Amino acid sequence: MLRLLNIEYHKLRFSKSSRVLITTYFILITFIALIASIEFNFGNVNFRLADQGIFNFPYIWHFNSYIAATLKLFLAIVIVSMMSNEYSNRTIKQNLIDGLSKKEFVLSKFLTVVSFALLSTIFLFVVSLILGLSFSDYTEISIIFSDMEYLLAYFIKLTGFFAFCMFLGILVKRSAFALGFLFIWWIMESIVRGVMEYKIFRDSNIAENIAQFFPLESMALLVREPFSRLNAVQSAATQLGSEITKDYSIHWYQLLIVMLWIVIFVYLSYLLLKKRDL
């Protein structure tokens, strides 16, 4: 396993574009801290975002996982291109001839995907911990380390998304087209969901129940948007006469669905590679 990771690391290490994208990604995660400095001044109303409790434990785990997850596209580009470049440079062929099995090839890519997700999770943990310790109103150990399941969800979500990208890279063989395909897939999911919700299954939650099994939707559901959980937003909504009742927690079956997709994508990648003549 280490050998496979080592091989993949060697391939990425010398690629300038991958290096730039990966560094940008991690720098951008640290930029979450900059949110702390966002201030609005409406006349004499002074509004500082950091004071709204976004960096309070344990809410920060949810907030930061959500924000950081939006940056995943940077790594997605790296992953898609590390797959498709193997095709365009025809190095996949040479790798196999040199004695890498097709199974090992897919496994080496998947291990890289998992490492990316893991690194990102650890990094996010550290950044959030530091931010939280500096801004949170509560710093009791028991509160700090509660709601940590958001990090698990974040990890699974990233792994799932990257596994999807890996599969698309192998399927489409061209990085630009694979990313385009990803975008089209996202639109398709939204359309199918919309049609089901507003045409076929009106006034019931059947559409929602089906849509939660879609790959991208299932990943999105893992870490829902955290903004409506903020006190300020909640109280504003109450004043407007509506109440936000949303389920922000992470359910085991949601994790399971995404993990199932991971298995499917990895297996399909392998199957595709096995069937193809290179």
Add this chain to the structure above:
Amino acid sequence: MLKRFTLKTILRLNNLTKKFGPVTAVKDLSFTIEKGNVYGILGPNGSGKSTTLGIILNVVNKTSGDFQWFDGSQSTHEALKKVGAIIERPNFYPYMTAAQNLELVCKIKNVSAKNIDEKLEMVGLLDRRNSKFRTFSLGMKQRLAIASALLNDPEILILDEPTNGLDPQGIHQIREIITRIAATGTTILLASHLLDEVEKVCTHVVIIRKGEKLYSGPVDQMNASFGFFELKATNDEKLMSLLNSHPAFGKVVQKGEIITAFLEEPLEAEALNTYLFENGLSLSQLVKRKESLEEQFLLLTNQISA
């Protein structure tokens, strides 16, 4: 040199077949590769050479039949770690230097990286070891590919059209390298559509056309034919009839003044001369020839199309 006498099978193909949709690229191909020989796979473009190599190298899926590396006790990808192969164009990571690319190959093959400089030296690229692959000329890329294939000191070196697209100087360099490798006793399998290439380096040859094997065996026994005579006499008609009635001759053709008679069984020039003289014919020209490799090749590859 001793290796040449310890007969050890490196690769065995049994009725290998590959179909691409309705097209049969490789048809029922069987041959064996023994240790220590230099083999050529010869065939015109599109005859299935690369497909055959692709199958045994794990990048093309066979339709039926099977093949076996070494004694067959290992999986193909494990066996490939003991093989050095380059097919078609040299494929490397353009953003890595020559040495970095070779390091990667070492990692894949699970061998130590200490051989890299030695192999680069061998193909004359040591001074370019830290240049990026994308800055290389085609000839240099091809030489790097050979260096990469040699990293594990392979049991067999497989080369597919190694001189394709190179300028004369590049071709010369590659051939020189191959000859040097062959001299060390390394088994080589060389696919080519160029006859003189195969003639110059190979001891054994497998000729395929449209995916079918036409011949396999030593280069010098390639043609079952016994050569032919080129004859000239003042009385053409008599010569023709005499040749046609002789049991040793098959086809007899007249081209201008020269009559070419193909042998179907061995016959010495002297015996023919005596036979003709005894039948009252004097020759003004008598030449016995064997087909050149090129003629043999053309003969073999056209045999079936008739």
